[in-house]
Amino acid sequence: MEMQKNSSTLVNKKTITSIAIGGFDGMHIAHQELFKNLDENGAIVSIESGFANLTPKRYRQEYSNYPIYYYVLDNIKHLEGDQFIKLLNEEFPNLKKIVVGYDFCFGKNRKYCTKDLKELFHGDVKIIDEIKLDDIAVHSRVIREYLKDGEIEVANKLLGKEYKIYGHQIKGQGLGSKSFVPTINLKVNEFLLPKEGVYITKTILEEKEYNSITFLGHRVSTDGSFAVETHILNEDIKNNNYTTQIKFIKKLRENLKFDSFEKLKNQILEDIETTKKYFINIY
Numbered sequence: 544m545e546m547q548k549n550s551s552t553l554v555n556k557k558t559i560t561s562i563a564i565g566g567f568d569g570m571h572i573a574h575q576e577l578f579k580n581l582d583e584n585g586a587i588v589s590i591e592s593g594f595a596n597l598t599p600k601r602y603r604q605e606y607s608n609y610p611i612y613y614y615v616l617d618n619i620k621h622l623e624g625d626q627f628i629k630l631l632n633e634e635f636p637n638l639k640k641i642v643v644g645y646d647f648c649f650g651k652n653r654k655y656c657t658k659d660l661k662e663l664f665h666g667d668v669k670i671i672d673e674i675k676l677d678d679i680a681v682h683s684r685v686i687r688e689y690l691k692d693g694e695i696e697v698a699n700k701l702l703g704k705e706y707k708i709y710g711h712q713i714k715g716q717g718l719g720s721k722s723f724v725p726t727i728n729l730k731v732n733e734f735l736l737p738k739e740g741v742y743i744t745k746t747i748l749e750e751k752e753y754n755s756i757t758f759l760g761h762r763v764s765t766d767g768s769f770a771v772e773t774h775i776l777n778e779d780i781k782n783n784n785y786t787t788q789i790k791f792i793k794k795l796r797e798n799l800k801f802d803s804f805e806k807l808k809n810q811i812l813e814d815i816e817t818t819k820k821y822f823i824n825i826y
């Protein structure tokens with residue numbers, strides 16, 4: 544169901560003349576700056592450490608039109624500098640240009656860096672200076688920290704887009720539509736979840752985008768279990784079992800413990816009003 548280009552399998556590596564190399568978790572604005580230096584036969588070489596959780600491997604292609612080729616870090620990290628370059632030249636026989644960031648290092652013990660790359664590769668090597676936004680250095684690890692602190696708006700600025708997760712629908716406690724408001728409950732794997740709390744979000748179901756509000760965290764007021772649940776505004780949506788995407792826009796409040804269902808319900812209704820106003824004011 545997910546919109547996924549999988550150009551990597553369609554583009555012949557012989558046509559590739561330039562590559563950008565890195566981990567590329569997040570496909571954030573600094574990564575995009577690297578891609579701008581590729582030519583029209585460019586490609587992205589993504590080194591998989593296994594820790595990506597902003598744009599896990601199978602979701603990454605969505606954020607660039609350049610085909611992405613994946614290499615497992617464990618399989619290449621023992622290589623000496625010249626062996627790494629040899630591998631690239633074998634993989635991409637017409638390679639003319641390599642684009643990396645200022646801090647790119649590679650090979651055995653990461654002992655080869657940009658200077659070595661320039662010496663070893665017989666072609667154009669473009670090194671991108673550190674990219675910052677409002678004095679914040681743009682890196683996947685920095686974005687993860689903002690998400691963990693619930694600072695969605697900063698994270699989104701650094702990402703250059705709204706942070707989006709994918710989940711599949713599961714059954715909730717069954718309390719929502721009876722005692723509170725109807726919600727779609729999600730099981731989320733692979734993606735980093737922002738801090739517990741209530742967020743203004745957009746929810747994508749079958750490629751259609753809806754304004755929504757999402758609760759994420761332990762349901763400290765009811766059964767204590769962990770939940771990701773989203774309420775779609777102004778629509779009566781049936782759970783449909785499709786993969787659901789949530790885009791985070793803004794944190795409304797912390798996860799709170801209420802001593803009665805009624806107080807929780809009143810707070811939820813107030814949160815929904817605030818969210819509706821937010822969407823009215825931005826359109």
Ligand SMILES: Cc1cc2nc3c(=O)[nH]c(=O)nc-3n(C[C@H](O)[C@H](O)[C@H](O)COP(=O)(O)O)c2cc1C
Nearest residue numbers: 715716717718719726758762763764765798799811
């Ligand atoms: C907008 C919204 C805000 C919520 N805020 C809280 C909260 O602060 N604390 C909490 O324990 N549960 C919160 N919940 C979760 C409710 O406890 C949950 O919707 C209820 O337990 C129903 O769950 P069910 O859909 O699994 O039946 C919130 C839910 C929504 C939709």
Ligand SMILES: Nc1ncnc2c1ncn2[C@@H]1O[C@H](COP(=O)(O)OP(=O)(O)OP(=O)(O)O)[C@@H](O)[C@H]1O
Nearest residue numbers: 565566567573643644646647673674681682683684
């Ligand atoms: N802020 C930045 N400015 C310039 N180049 C960058 C920047 N961030 C990453 N790069 C470059 O982009 C490529 C991908 O790097 P990498 O996947 O390590 O990104 P990262 O965001 O720095 O991740 P992490 O935080 O995990 O180190 C590398 O060539 C790297 O040098």
